[in-house]
Amino acid sequence: MRLRAGPALALLILPAALPAAYSDVALDSIIQPRGTIDSGMATVPLAAVRNNGSAAEVFEVRLMIGSGYSETRSVTLPAGQTSVVTFPEWSAGPVGRLPVVAVTLLAGDQNPSNDTSVGQVEVTRLPPHDLSVIDILSPPVVSRAGEIIAPRALVHNRGAAIERYFDVRMRIPPLYDRTVTVESLASNSAVEVTFPDWTAVAGLYIASCSTRLASDSRPGNDQQQVSIQVLQPLLLFIERDQSGLIRAGETRDYDFYAEIQGSAGDIVALLPVAAPPGWSAELFDSTGTDPLRDSDNDGIPDLGFLDPDSRCPFRLRVRARAALAGDTAAQTEERLVVQGFARAESLVADNAVIALTLVPDFEVHNYPNPCEDATRFVIGLPEPGTVSLAIYERSGRLIARILDGRELDAGAHVFRWTTTSAGGERLAPGTYHYVVDYENDNAFEQATGRLVVSRP
Secondary structure, eight states: OOOOOOTTOOOOOOOOOOOOOOOOEEEEEEEESOEEEETTOEEOOEEEEEEOSSSOEEEEEEEEETTTEEEEEEEEEOTTOEEEEEOOOEEOOSSEEEEEEEEEEOTTOSOGGGSEEEEEEEEEOOOSOOEEEEEEEESOSEEETTOEEOOEEEEEEOSSSOEEEEEEEEEETTTEEEEEEEEEEOTTEEEEEEOOOEEOOSEEEEEEEEEEOTTOSOGGGSEEEEEEEEEOOOEEEEEOOEEEEEETTOEEEEEEEEEEESSSOEEEEEOOOOOOTTOEEEEEOTTSSSBOOOTTOSSSOEEEEEOTTEEEEEEEEEEOOSSOOSSOSGGGEEEEEEEEEESSOTTOEEEEEEEEEEEOOSEEEEESSSBSSOEEEEEEESSOEEEEEEEEOTTSOEEEEEEEEEEEOSEEEEEEEOSBOTTSOBOOSEEEEEEEEEEOSSOEEEEEEEEEEOOO
16 A cells, blocks of 8 residues: 655654763772771771762761771762771771771662671770880981981881880981980870980981880881981182272273182072262172172072082272372272172171272362362372472462471372461462472472462
């Protein structure tokens, strides 16, 4: 029979069946307790659970130990995820082999075969006497020579009895060997034992700490050892202090070096050198070609990383002031300080000082000018020589001779004049002239100037 298609004929298409949600939470494993545990030891039970289902689940997990411990925790776990469930602390007991059972509790779990995990723990009776060193807390594994350190250790009484008046010994061969007596330590408790101070000396040591109890049932846990390294203290030297002459306006380079001593190196930074007014000072590399760079980008120029017992040269470029000024010769000797420090340990520092004597050109000035009752003449000499200084009226008449063939060294010299004539009379207000003659082995020079005397 053949069917004819017509307007009333329609195809009916049924939708595919949607997959149903799947619920399955599993108890993966019991993490602890397991194995052997001393009676009374505090333990935190842990169990791992997994959500094998297609949606997040909220469910409970119960863990039981023997007949005396049963705790339940609520868990929220996304699909495909694993979680560790933490239960309240359990004090191991009673003595014997105890079953440990953990189970997931989810209504509608479609695979109950993986809901339970079963294990066991062996609770052993505490030995009568058992002292152990758990850890050496001090000295640290790395320290520096010269440090004063109080050695410390953590001691545990694992036995069933209270231990009284027992010794704990700390040794750091070859020179340190100290014993401390502990008055009392309760069963299943610990105490931190502190020993007399030890002054660290550079080297590598094996420190050991041990309990000393004649009746100890388990001597195998009486001692702990730790390797400690004491580093040579870091020292920095900026060398060398120096002095010299520098002519007015001259630019000169001065050589210095930095040296690190110790067990480890460090970056050595150099602070900018403070220059007196009219002077300049700049740090350069050992060739004097390039200014020092800031290799660690901390804003302070440095010499880079220096290995222990190595030297790194550098230069200080100084430009002296162009001429004398003011009322003092002290400005002719200037002290510039080169300061360095270790980058990782900024308290490790040193400095070098350079004292420079300014050698001026032949020059003369007086200060103050105008003056009333006194003025000072500042005379600069480039080389040792003979100097004369005389004061004249405008008419050319000699008023006073302050210096008459005085032998003077190179440098600046200051001479005070009280504005009086050779006879001791005060000069009248007005303008006067002075003449300075300077003679050395190479030449004769003369300088003149004008000064004004004013009276109130």
